[in-house]
Amino acid sequence: MEQLKIGDVTITWLNGGVTHLDGGAMFGVVPKPLWSKKYPCNDNNQIELRTDPLLVQVDGKNVLIESGIGNGKLTDKQKRNFGVTEESNIEQSLGQLGLTTNDIDIVLMTHMHFDHACGLTKWEGERLVSAFPRAQIVTSQLEWNEMRQPNIRSRNTYWKENWEAVVDQVVTFEKEIEVASGIKMVHTGGHSEGHSLVLIESGGETLIHLADLLPTHAHQNILWVMAYDDYPMTSIFEKQKWISYAIEQQAWFTFYHDTYYRALKWGESGEIITSLQRNR
Secondary structure, three states: OOEEEEOOEEEEEOOOOEEEEEHHHHHOOOOHHHHHHHOOOOOOOEEEEEOOOEEEEEOOEEEEEOOOOOOOOOOHHHHHHOOOOEOOOHHHHHHHOOOOHHHOOEEEOOOOOHHHHHHHEEEEOOEEEEOOOOOEEEEEHHHHHHHHOOOOOHHHOOOHHHOHHHHHHEEEEOOEEEEEOOEEEEEOOOOOOOOEEEEEEEOOEEEEEOHHHOOOHHHOOOOOOOOOOOOHHHHHHHHHHHHHHHHHOOOEEEOOOOOOEEEEEEOOOOOEEEEEEOOO
């Protein structure tokens, strides 16, 4: 497992599973000859996308960013449609660190789409139960509202199976919230109305997790947004704001979906100046 130190904070990527989604959908109106040079696709025009949660450890707290694709949550048809070739193995990943799911104190959900939220619950016999029974689950109030009452477009990704069993654990916020020392969630909108980012500051260093505003390193161009984005112009404005801020701060960018990079820093000219690559 890859790790990154930010001041007093340790980040470890867990095994949350892998999907293969349509490259055209992931890059929206960007022509394939452009995006495929930066992020290759298979013969079905699908690109490999991880769903690997980030374990953030600071001041004795274990904070998870996202929850993975889950295990046993998808039908065979869904696995086929979403190109799922590997499901989550969070418990094994935590075990390698001497932890269990009971040791997770907080789960930060940047948004609640199925590929981020399926790992929140698991099957126990014939019923779904919380996968992290002691944790607070933090998401924006807007996201939580839509999760429970999705519209005609979003009901395909907001599933009751991912929230009904954890309803008593959810903590919501409006604009921003500090969940632990130096760890903050900030509402952005864009990908979904309630989408948020995670900002970590420790020891004079900064890390920004833009979640699905920046799903992969290949989405660096502020105009390269997904067809999955509900509010693409908001995504563009928020990317412009936060990528510029992060580069000024010489901050690390971290990824949940990228199959090549776990984290990187970009220079003022957009070049990668340092990176943590995923072991493949």
